[in-house]
Amino acid sequence: MEKKNTGLMTILTNGLLKENPVLRLVLGTCPTLAVTTAVFNGLGMGVAATFVLICSNIVISALRKIIPSQVRLPCFIVIIASFVTLVHMLIRAYVPALNSALGVYLPLITVNCIILGRAEMFASKNGVAASALDGLGMGIGFTITLVLMSAVRELVGAGTFLGIQIIPASVAPVGVMVLPPGGFFVFGIFMALAIFLERKMGKDPTPDAACGACPSAEFCPAKGVE
Amino acid sequence: MEVQKLLVTPSPHILAKTNTRNIMVGVCIALLPTLIASAVIFGWYVLLLCGVTVAACVGFEALYCLIMKKPIPVGDFSAVVTGIILAFNLPPAFPLWMAIIGAFISIVIVKQLFGGLGLNFANPALVGRMVLQLSFTGPMIAFTYPQSVAGVDALASATPLYVLQQGTVPLMDLLLGTHGGVLGETCAITLIVGGLFMIFTKIISPTIPVVYIGGVFVLKFLLGIGGGTAAAVAGMDALGSILAGGLLLGAFFMATDYTTSPYTRRGKIVYGIVLAILTVAIREWATMLEGVSYSLLLANLLVPYINGLTRQRPLGVKKGKKPAADGKGAK
Numbered sequence: 001m002e003k004k005n006t007g008l009m010t011i012l013t014n015g016l017l018k019e020n021p022v023l024r025l026v027l028g029t030c031p032t033l034a035v036t037t038a039v040f041n042g043l044g045m046g047v048a049a050t051f052v053l054i055c056s057n058i059v060i061s062a063l064r065k066i067i068p069s070q071v072r073l074p075c076f077i078v079i080i081a082s083f084v085t086l087v088h089m090l091i092r093a094y095v096p097a098l099n100s101a102l103g104v105y106l107p108l109i110t111v112n113c114i115i116l117g118r119a120e121m122f123a124s125k126n127g128v129a130a131s132a133l134d135g136l137g138m139g140i141g142f143t144i145t146l147v148l149m150s151a152v153r154e155l156v157g158a159g160t161f162l163g164i165q166i167i168p169a170s171v172a173p174v175g176v177m178v179l180p181p182g183g184f185f186v187f188g189i190f191m192a193l194a195i196f197l198e199r200k201m202g203k204d205p206t207p208d209a210a211c212g213a214c215p216s217a218e219f220c221p222a223k224g225v226e
Numbered sequence: 227m228e229v230q231k232l233l234v235t236p237s238p239h240i241l242a243k244t245n246t247r248n249i250m251v252g253v254c255i256a257l258l259p260t261l262i263a264s265a266v267i268f269g270w271y272v273l274l275l276c277g278v279t280v281a282a283c284v285g286f287e288a289l290y291c292l293i294m295k296k297p298i299p300v301g302d303f304s305a306v307v308t309g310i311i312l313a314f315n316l317p318p319a320f321p322l323w324m325a326i327i328g329a330f331i332s333i334v335i336v337k338q339l340f341g342g343l344g345l346n347f348a349n350p351a352l353v354g355r356m357v358l359q360l361s362f363t364g365p366m367i368a369f370t371y372p373q374s375v376a377g378v379d380a381l382a383s384a385t386p387l388y389v390l391q392q393g394t395v396p397l398m399d400l401l402l403g404t405h406g407g408v409l410g411e412t413c414a415i416t417l418i419v420g421g422l423f424m425i426f427t428k429i430i431s432p433t434i435p436v437v438y439i440g441g442v443f444v445l446k447f448l449l450g451i452g453g454g455t456a457a458a459v460a461g462m463d464a465l466g467s468i469l470a471g472g473l474l475l476g477a478f479f480m481a482t483d484y485t486t487s488p489y490t491r492r493g494k495i496v497y498g499i500v501l502a503i504l505t506v507a508i509r510e511w512a513t514m515l516e517g518v519s520y521s522l523l524l525a526n527l528l529v530p531y532i533n534g535l536t537r538q539r540p541l542g543v544k545k546g547k548k549p550a551a552d553g554k555g556a557k
Binding site for chain 1: 324327335339357360361362363364365
């Protein structure tokens with residue numbers, strides 16, 4: 001099922017706000033909450049995931065006619081895992097600080113819902129170029145979200161930005177922001193902001209609570225099932 | 227001759243004069259003796275601290291509603307109550323700007339973002355306190371000793387709960403509140419007076435405080451007996467554990483919050499028992515000395531389930547028999 005009449009530009013910009021993987025599709029929540037304690041970690045995670053996303057989207061899209069649909073998920077995972085291993089090795093070799101900061105969340109990109117979700121929802125149904133753009137758009141959306149969230153959390157929770165002291169050290173930082181509860185606070189507020197922004201731009205993403213409100217409705221097997 | 231028109235309207239026809247504002251003013255009055263007592267014990271700074279939290283709570287509520295273009299509910303005094311209770315949960319020398327952050331968390335994040343009065347998932351002041359506790363652990367446990375110690379301005383000291391673990395604290399000290407602790411928890415007498423005032427003016431029902439405090443007493447007493455202590459000593463220990471710490475404040479003023487406590491009497495009893503068990507468990511076996519706030523928060527989150535399990539039987543339905551409406555109305 002090829003998606004037609006969808007401009008390449010739309011595919012690219014979808015991931016920024018309308019189908020922002022974290023804030024609107026609510027995918028990849030676990031790494032989002034876990035690594036956004038510092039801008040450096042958020043940026044690193046975003047870039048690593050974007051790289052994997054683009055590469056795996058391209059490969060899966062290129063192989064979509066060969067992969068039998070019964071075993072497609074294991075195939076996707078194998079492809080994604082190869083790229084994650086690649087990224088993991090590169091980061092371990094060149095940015096060991098990031099490796100130790102991200103810890104287990106780096107290899108866990110393999111099972112990041114965003115990447116598997118895009119493979120299933122987009123790359124396995126669209127051409128190589130479109131899939132690459134989709135991966136890039138989604139990756140940029142993911143990275144921007146992570147960086148913004150971690151900027152808020154690092155600034156308020158530790159008084160720094162990228163490790164540089166912004167708020168004087170004499171002012172005690174609000175430590176809860178770098179703890180899990182703060183992650184949920186910021187996550188919820190950002191989700192509300194994303195919907196608010198979309199409304200401001202004249203599109204109401206939540207006309208009612210039915211399937212129309214869900215950005216995944218197009219691909220949802222349970223669509224229309226009451 | 228004029229014909230009297232017959233008006234037909236649905237019930238209720240007889241309205242009590244009670245409204246949110248009356249109730250909240252009543253709670254404020256009940257909190258006042260404790261505020262005065264803590265000002266006497268800890269000095270004038272606590273009045274400033276309390277004033278700042280109240281002003282911040284009211285201000286944040288007004289500001290949020292202004293920005294979100296909602297009707298401004300400042301007149302109902304609920305933010306004032308949140309502010310006072312938040313201040314009561316802070317140690318006497320707490321920095322003002324940190325208290326303002328607590329007020330922001332309480333009002334904006336816990337209360338307004340979840341829909342305002344009546345829709346918050348947990349007691350706003352309580353979550354405000356938790357966030358402050360997690361963020362500013364140092365200042366939050368800097369309990370200064372009351373000024374009654376002659377010749378010393380301020381003295382860092384342990385709370386009576388800690389002292390109780392080591393030995394005993396005279397019960398009179400606990401009643402009068404001349405010991406370290408947060409603003410509103412030290413003076414047991416004024417808290418009891420405030421609680422009784424609220425019970426007699428029917429602002430709160432006595433069920434939750436009685437079950438909660440009684441439960442803690444019984445559990446503590448049984449644990450003492452089980453540990454091989456003489457009954458009299460165990461009884462005194464149990465009495466001390468009621469009067470020390472935030473139990474009275476929590477039981478009278480925080481556990482009885484309408485939004486975050488169960489509707490029915492059975493539910494309230496369950497809620498009180500859960501609170502008592504959690505509090506004693508945290509005090510006895512956890513690394514923390516005080517368990518009232520954490521048990522309140524946990525019990526707050528259980529309230530929807532308690533409500534679901536302790537529904538009232540509809541009038542006229544026999545016990546053990548399922549109401550007929552269940553079969554038809556379930557779809």
